[in-house]
Amino acid sequence: MLRIEAVDAGYGRAQVLRRFSLEVAAGEVLCLLGRNGAGKTTLMRAIMGHLPLMGGAIRLEGVELSALPPHEVPRQGVGYVPQGRRLFGDLTVAQNLAIGLMARGQGEETREWVLGLFPRLRERLGQRARTLSGGEQQMLATARALCLRPRLLLMDEPTEGLQPSMIEAIRQVVARMRDEGVGILLVEQRIDAVLAIADRVAFIENGRGGEVVPAEQLRRDHALVERYLGV
Amino acid sequence: MEFGPYLMLATLEGAVSAAVLALTAVGLSLVFGVMRVVNVAHGEFFMLGAVVAWTVAHWLGGHPALGFALALVVAPVAVGGLAAVADWLVLKRIGYDPERTIVATIGLLYIIQQGALMGFGPEARPVEPPFNTRLALPWIEWGEEGLRLVWPWGLATTSYKLFVILAAAAVLLGVWALMARSRAGLVMQATREDREMALAFAIPVGRVYAGVFGLGAGLAALAAVLIVPIQQAHYLMGGDPLLLSFIVVIIGGLGSLPGTVLAAVLIGLTDGIVSVFFSPTLAKILATLLVAMVLVFRPQGLFGSTAR
Numbered sequence: 001m002l003r004i005e006a007v008d009a010g011y012g013r014a015q016v017l018r019r020f021s022l023e024v025a026a027g028e029v030l031c032l033l034g035r036n037g038a039g040k041t042t043l044m045r046a047i048m049g050h051l052p053l054m055g056g057a058i059r060l061e062g063v064e065l066s067a068l069p070p071h072e073v074p075r076q077g078v079g080y081v082p083q084g085r086r087l088f089g090d091l092t093v094a095q096n097l098a099i100g101l102m103a104r105g106q107g108e109e110t111r112e113w114v115l116g117l118f119p120r121l122r123e124r125l126g127q128r129a130r131t132l133s134g135g136e137q138q139m140l141a142t143a144r145a146l147c148l149r150p151r152l153l154l155m156d157e158p159t160e161g162l163q164p165s166m167i168e169a170i171r172q173v174v175a176r177m178r179d180e181g182v183g184i185l186l187v188e189q190r191i192d193a194v195l196a197i198a199d200r201v202a203f204i205e206n207g208r209g210g211e212v213v214p215a216e217q218l219r220r221d222h223a224l225v226e227r228y229l230g231v
Numbered sequence: 232m233e234f235g236p237y238l239m240l241a242t243l244e245g246a247v248s249a250a251v252l253a254l255t256a257v258g259l260s261l262v263f264g265v266m267r268v269v270n271v272a273h274g275e276f277f278m279l280g281a282v283v284a285w286t287v288a289h290w291l292g293g294h295p296a297l298g299f300a301l302a303l304v305v306a307p308v309a310v311g312g313l314a315a316v317a318d319w320l321v322l323k324r325i326g327y328d329p330e331r332t333i334v335a336t337i338g339l340l341y342i343i344q345q346g347a348l349m350g351f352g353p354e355a356r357p358v359e360p361p362f363n364t365r366l367a368l369p370w371i372e373w374g375e376e377g378l379r380l381v382w383p384w385g386l387a388t389t390s391y392k393l394f395v396i397l398a399a400a401a402v403l404l405g406v407w408a409l410m411a412r413s414r415a416g417l418v419m420q421a422t423r424e425d426r427e428m429a430l431a432f433a434i435p436v437g438r439v440y441a442g443v444f445g446l447g448a449g450l451a452a453l454a455a456v457l458i459v460p461i462q463q464a465h466y467l468m469g470g471d472p473l474l475l476s477f478i479v480v481i482i483g484g485l486g487s488l489p490g491t492v493l494a495a496v497l498i499g500l501t502d503g504i505v506s507v508f509f510s511p512t513l514a515k516i517l518a519t520l521l522v523a524m525v526l527v528f529r530p531q532g533l534f535g536s537t538a539r
Contacts, residue, residue: 045427048430048431049430050427050430071430071435072433073431074431074433075433080431088420088421088425088428090420090424091417091421091424098417099432102414102432
């Protein structure tokens with residue numbers, strides 16, 4: 001589904017990703033693990049077209065995303081839940097969802113489906129996004145991305161700073177999306193969260209791709225975790 | 232004339248200034264709010280609006296209302312289109328960097344101004360108002376028989392001045408509806424809040440910026456078309472509207488449309504009243520002092536939010 005081929009990317013002259021390659025299949029949760037500054041968020045931004053590539057290519061089912069203008073990437077069915085949520089804080093919950101729905105011309109049916117996944121948002125539709133609790137903001141960030149009916153979902157540390165009940169709610173939604181055939185690339189720092197949801201785990205170190213292993217291998221192979229994460 | 236009627240007359244004059252200023256300043260505020268661009272060339276788009284109005288009226292001839300009505304459409308569209316092209320040619324190329332856009336719009340200011348001088352000439356040129364009926368205004372006086380309506384000599388306005396106030400109010404209402412009630416407004420608000428996330432939700436930010444820059448310039452041009460039958464078109468007429476718009480936008484709160492309109496009414500009325508009773512220079516001094524006080528005591532302006 002998603003093929004990242006020998007991608008070089010960075011900020012100005014500072015190269016962060018170095019010939020990074022990875023594949024994510026449809027209906028798979030692939031978790032990207034790495035230390036702070038390893039290049040995880042840079043990879044997400046490169047996929048979304050927010051950073052121009054210095055080399056390599058990114059393809060989604062044969063379409064070269066890296067050749068498209070950034071605003072065309074979501075139209076290919078790429079949903080993005082960024083680190084820190086980055087909601088449109090002055091807009092209401094309903095308006096944030098409307099922005100998501102507009103991206104791929106989705107309508108009332110999708111809106112109802114998303115609100116069915118996050119019933120708490122239905123009670124907050126008229127509330128400004130910045131006034132929501134942290135957990136509700138994460139729900140909204142996820143719901144807004146799901147409004148695109150994505151084929152590929154990019155989630156950058158979605159459980160950061162959330163209480164266990166919220167983490168579980170997000171996990172359930174991720175599992176449901178996977179079951180519906182959505183490919184999910186998840187950046188996560190918490191090993192327990194990774195183990196609870198991931199099918200495969202890819203490591204990234206200093207912008208270079210590391211091993212890609214089945215998630216169960218993480219339980220057994222502590223040396224792997226220690227090598228890449230230092231924990 | 233006694234003080235009361237005189238004050239009413241000054242207030243009416245101030246209301247005309249306020250209406251035109253509000254339109255001009257809302258354009259500047261929109262551009263800053265959505266694009267974070269301080270458009271120093273905004274006054275020149277105002278001037279171009281007046282020049283286009285004169286050109287259209289002069290070229291069409293016939294009844295003044297014909298030329299004026301056509302100018303009301305042509306000037307905002309032409310000037311807005313020119314601004315959108317300038318956005319694409321200049322601002323987009325420098326990545327909307329805040330410092331470089333200031334320098335770039337200063338460059339635009341001189342190009343437009345000198346272009347107008349070459350094409351339009353140095354003379355001030357009048358545009359006839361489409362209608363200009365003198366309307367005597369009543370005043371209520373307390374006499375021996377109680378309250379009575381009087382018609383003091385000199386207390387009058389024109390139908391055109393009332394039209395300017397009403398037209399500006401209608402356009403401002405339209406801008407509010409566009410921002411608060413339309414899909415385009417939602418897109419502009421999202422772009423204003425987070426450009427990168429707007430892109431992540433398929434909003435073509437480049438086109439939104441070109442549209443907003445064009446809309447801002449178009450509003451300035453429309454304001455100029457409204458005022459040019461009262462003021463005359465001149466290639467240097469962009470300076471005052473630019474200064475006053477900056478004053479209004481700073482007082483109202485950068486990027487805040489309600490704040491901008493309120494500040495425009497405040498500054499416009501003060502300008503009108505002080506100019507009539509004292510001098511236009513004192514009015515400008517007071518406005519500048521007010522800006523200084525706002526910057527010291529409430530830097531975010533009346534309606535602006537603090538940096539997040």
